Amino acid sequence: MLGRTLTSLTSVRDALASTDLLPESLWHVLEQSVDAAFVVDGRHRVVLFNPAAEALWGCPREDVHGMPFTRLLSSPQADGSPDATLAQLLGSHRDAVLHRPDGSEVACSVSLSRVRVGPQVFHTAFVRDTSDQKRQLERLRQLSIVVDKSDNAIFVSAPDREVVYVNSGFTRMLGYRLEELRGIKPSQLLSGAHTDANLDDRISRAMQAGEGLQTEVLLYTKSGRPLWLSAAINPVHDEDGTLLGLVSVLSDITQTKMHQVLHNKVLDALVHEWSVGDVMTLICREVEHIAPELTVSIITVDNEGLMHALASPSLPEAWARKIDGMAIGPRAGVCGAAAWRGRAVLVKDIASDPLCAGTRHLTTPLGLRACWTHPVKSSSGRVLGTLSFYYRENRGPDELHERLADTCLHLCSLTLEREQTNERVHQLAFYDTLTGLPNRIMFSAKAEQALANVAQVNGTAAVLFIDLDRFKRVNDAQGHAAGDGLLRDVAARLSEELGGINIVGRQAGDEFVAVLPMCSAEQAGSVAERMLGAIAAPTTAGLMTLHPSASIGVAMFPDDGRDIDLLVRHADMAMYRAKTDGGGSFRFFSLDMNRLAQERVSLETALREALRLDQLKLQYQPQVGGCDGRRLYGVEALLRWHHAELGIIPPARFVPVAEECGLIAELSLWVLRQACAQMADWRRRGIDIPRVSVNVSAINFRDPQLSLQISDLLDEHGLEPGDLTLEITESVMLDPDPDVLENIEAIYVLGVRLSLDDFGTGYSSLSHLHRLPISELKLDQSFVRDIDTSAIARTLTSSVLRIGESLGMKVVAEGVETESQHRFLTEQRFPVLQGYLFSPPLPPGPLEQWLDTHGYTAAREAETGAGATP
Numbered sequence: 001m002l003g004r005t006l007t008s009l010t011s012v013r014d015a016l017a018s019t020d021l022l023p024e025s026l027w028h029v030l031e032q033s034v035d036a037a038f039v040v041d042g043r044h045r046v047v048l049f050n051p052a053a054e055a056l057w058g059c060p061r062e063d064v065h066g067m068p069f070t071r072l073l074s075s076p077q078a079d080g081s082p083d084a085t086l087a088q089l090l091g092s093h094r095d096a097v098l099h100r101p102d103g104s105e106v107a108c109s110v111s112l113s114r115v116r117v118g119p120q121v122f123h124t125a126f127v128r129d130t131s132d133q134k135r136q137l138e139r140l141r142q143l144s145i146v147v148d149k150s151d152n153a154i155f156v157s158a159p160d161r162e163v164v165y166v167n168s169g170f171t172r173m174l175g176y177r178l179e180e181l182r183g184i185k186p187s188q189l190l191s192g193a194h195t196d197a198n199l200d201d202r203i204s205r206a207m208q209a210g211e212g213l214q215t216e217v218l219l220y221t222k223s224g225r226p227l228w229l230s231a232a233i234n235p236v237h238d239e240d241g242t243l244l245g246l247v248s249v250l251s252d253i254t255q256t257k258m259h260q261v262l263h264n265k266v267l268d269a270l271v272h273e274w275s276v277g278d279v280m281t282l283i284c285r286e287v288e289h290i291a292p293e294l295t296v297s298i299i300t301v302d303n304e305g306l307m308h309a310l311a312s313p314s315l316p317e318a319w320a321r322k323i324d325g326m327a328i329g330p331r332a333g334v335c336g337a338a339a340w341r342g343r344a345v346l347v348k349d350i351a352s353d354p355l356c357a358g359t360r361h362l363t364t365p366l367g368l369r370a371c372w373t374h375p376v377k378s379s380s381g382r383v384l385g386t387l388s389f390y391y392r393e394n395r396g397p398d399e400l401h402e403r404l405a406d407t408c409l410h411l412c413s414l415t416l417e418r419e420q421t422n423e424r425v426h427q428l429a430f431y432d433t434l435t436g437l438p439n440r441i442m443f444s445a446k447a448e449q450a451l452a453n454v455a456q457v458n459g460t461a462a463v464l465f466i467d468l469d470r471f472k473r474v475n476d477a478q479g480h481a482a483g484d485g486l487l488r489d490v491a492a493r494l495s496e497e498l499g500g501i502n503i504v505g506r507q508a509g510d511e512f513v514a515v516l517p518m519c520s521a522e523q524a525g526s527v528a529e530r531m532l533g534a535i536a537a538p539t540t541a542g543l544m545t546l547h548p549s550a551s552i553g554v555a556m557f558p559d560d561g562r563d564i565d566l567l568v569r570h571a572d573m574a575m576y577r578a579k580t581d582g583g584g585s586f587r588f589f590s591l592d593m594n595r596l597a598q599e600r601v602s603l604e605t606a607l608r609e610a611l612r613l614d615q616l617k618l619q620y621q622p623q624v625g626g627c628d629g630r631r632l633y634g635v636e637a638l639l640r641w642h643h644a645e646l647g648i649i650p651p652a653r654f655v656p657v658a659e660e661c662g663l664i665a666e667l668s669l670w671v672l673r674q675a676c677a678q679m680a681d682w683r684r685r686g687i688d689i690p691r692v693s694v695n696v697s698a699i700n701f702r703d704p705q706l707s708l709q710i711s712d713l714l715d716e717h718g719l720e721p722g723d724l725t726l727e728i729t730e731s732v733m734l735d736p737d738p739d740v741l742e743n744i745e746a747i748y749v750l751g752v753r754l755s756l757d758d759f760g761t762g763y764s765s766l767s768h769l770h771r772l773p774i775s776e777l778k779l780d781q782s783f784v785r786d787i788d789t790s791a792i793a794r795t796l797t798s799s800v801l802r803i804g805e806s807l808g809m810k811v812v813a814e815g816v817e818t819e820s821q822h823r824f825l826t827e828q829r830f831p832v833l834q835g836y837l838f839s840p841p842l843p844p845g846p847l848e849q850w851l852d853t854h855g856y857t858a859a860r861e862a863e864t865g866a867g868a869t870p
Contacts, residue, residue, distance in 0.1 A: 044082040175222030192220035194292030280311035333359030435491035443505030462524035465571035469583035471510035528586040551578035552586035619841035631859030634691035680717035707746035721751030748773035781815025
């Protein structure tokens with residue numbers, strides 16, 4: 001191919017050299033051209049392909065010479081034949097498609113000329129890549145479409161401010177087309193009677209400083225309609241800093257300005273307790289600022305139907321004095337008629353309208369020619385006053401004035417009713433809506449003042465913290481309506497019991513606080529006793545009679561604190577001690593309580609750290625049974641915490657802390673994960689432990705994700721659902737939260753068993769027990785502990801077993817510690833036993849040794865069925 005190409009090139013040179021038309025030096029010019037160029041011979045083959053063409057096509061000339069040129073270039077209009085393609089491309093700057101060897105195509109521009117050399121005809125082509133140019137043009141086209149469809153008015157002007165472009169939004173908003181702006185500054189055309197006269201100067205100063213200008217300005221449309229616009233005017237400079245022109249964007253903010261200016265300013269004034277007159281004057285001034293063609297006045301109407309000028313800042317005081325005391329009526333001018341009729345009145349010509357016969361002498365000397373008045377009404381429909389827009393020409397309202405009137409009428413009504421609503425606002429802000437007692441804010445303010453008065457005479461005072469016992473059970477069992485009723489009853493009893501100078505407030509939920517000024521400790525104790533008795537009186541909630549009780553903590557001023565916050569906190573600690581001691585009583589604060597409270601905070605911090613650093617451990621207590629008493633039914637996972645400094649911390653101490661501080665749900669999930677991991681380890685090593693039981697908190701059952709979390713844990717560790725039993729309390733079973741029931745059903749469907757822990761100590765009902773998928777009952781250890789000494793305990797124990805048998809549930813007796821307990825439970829045919837008599841809770845390693853030492857084997861299901869002999 002190279003030989004053929006060189007031969008062709010030589011023949012072309014020879015042919016050209018034989019004529020004076022094209023000297024051989026032209027070939028050198030083509031070779032050095034910065035534009036891509038090639039030459040096609042009479043047979044449509046490429047005979048010259050310069051370096052720029054090699055770069056454009058991305059291939060060496062050796063691959064192109066002798067090739068038909070249509071493989072390099074085509075015309076969108078031609079049929080693909082070489083002659084047709086040449087005919088279409090002949091001339092300057094024809095659009096073509098460039099074909100590269102890699103298969104890609106690029107838009108290009110071709111300048112093609114024909115050259116005759118002796119008997120031969122050649123075509124010379126110069127090619128430029130126009131793809132970037134076309135992309136830029138398309139981008140400009142899209143940008144033009146976007147700008148044209150914008151709701152904002154956008155225009156471009158030359159340095160001398162003559163407008164050279166406006167978008168469709170400009171025409172839609174302001175009514176002017178581009179040809180109407182020729183030779184006129186936009187600020188001159190759009191300005192009106194109330195436009196800022198300094199606008200043009202401000203623009204000029206900003207341009208001279210090379211800065212943009214952002215401002216709000218009142219301009220007018222072609223039809224004369226005023227618009228408040230946000231104007232952003234930005235200069236455009238070239239690389240040398242020469243000003244090329246200005247780009248301006250105008251946004252209609254008329255509605256926004258009304259909302260922001262009127263609503264925000266007026267509402268802020270109301271919040272800051274401005275007087276009614278000051279608020280109304282503010283409304284008038286702001287409306288006149290938004291619509292300068294208006295003169296605004298607001299008049300009130302008293303209960304006798306007399307008018308009083310309330311705000312008219314642009315009218316003389318003499319006008320206001322003459323209006324004052326005039327009676328409303330059908331011919332009492334525009335304002336009096338609007339108030340009389342209860343609807344808007346428009347008078348376009350005050351000088352001639354008979355309605356103004358008795359009042360026009362007040363307005364015409366002021367240059368006021370028309371008036372549009374609305375009655376201001378209360379929420380109940382009573383006319384409180386009037387809002388008037390006066391005009392200095394014979395006309396009526398436009399769309400802007402109508403919107404302003406709608407906005408102002410609402411604000412005027414709100415302002416005029418403020419005196420009536422202030423008490424309600426005060427009630428909502430400082431009093432509890434349920435009980436009517438002072439809320440925390442009001443109580444603290446009153447209490448601080450009371451304590452200051454006591455301190456002035458070196459007296460003492462008592463602060464009481466009252467918390468209802470078992471209030472959550474009322475809400476859970478009877479519903480929140482019953483709980484609310486109980487709170488109202490208790491609040492009424494406290495108010496009745498603590499009248500006079502004493503202060504009672506609702507702290508939160510079922511917590512109440514009281515301050516007893518000039519009260520000794522002995523008197524505080526007597527009052528607390530009376531309050532406990534008053535609260536304990538029966539009360540009705542729906543169809544049920546409740547017997548409430550409370551726990552009360554008492555802190556004394558000044559011994560236990562000198563400010564109300566500290567005293568309430570100390571009284572709260574004392575209340576907690578009363579509740580811990582069983583409730584239904586009161587306790588005085590002591591420094592020991594403060595120490596215990598600090599210890600609880602420290603314990604919470606340490607527990608969070610232990611959970612984060614994985615410092616907690618699980619131990620496992622065997623559950624045994626079977627016909628020969630040598631079968632292992634399963635193990636219960638029990639949480640243990642050995643603190644490096646505090647030593648062994650029992651669950652009875654740290655679990656309540658976890659519940660109070662919101663860690664119990666995370667703690668339960670941690671136990672679940674650890675127990676499943678340990679069970680998987682036993683399975684891998686062939687240690688036959690039938691199942692592991694885990695206690696799960698009530699909070700976890702309210703989590704919609706609980707069943708999914710359990711399923712994921714079983715899959716993660718390769719366990720079967722039967723390997724896991726979840727122990728729940730009766731509070732879970734009775735929880736009305738729908739997520740709880742859904743979780744119980746989902747866990748049952750999953751195949752994981754549910755065990756009811758501490759059965760017999762709470763408020764469970766057989767109806768719930770029958771309806772829920774419970775597989776196992778755990779007899780509370782308090783029954784087992786009293787078997788040796790109490791016939792009632794023995795009877796209840798047997799009854800629980802019979803209940804389990806009748807419902808097809810296994811019954812586990814926990815807390816077995818003596819042989820006599822073991823003997824009785826065996827005689828009663830309890831299927832599963834658990835307690836220190838068999839083994840204490842053990843870490844995994846010692847548990848495995850215990851199994852080997854005592855020869856326990858895994859029990860099959862039938863061996864520990866309900867009613868089987870252990």
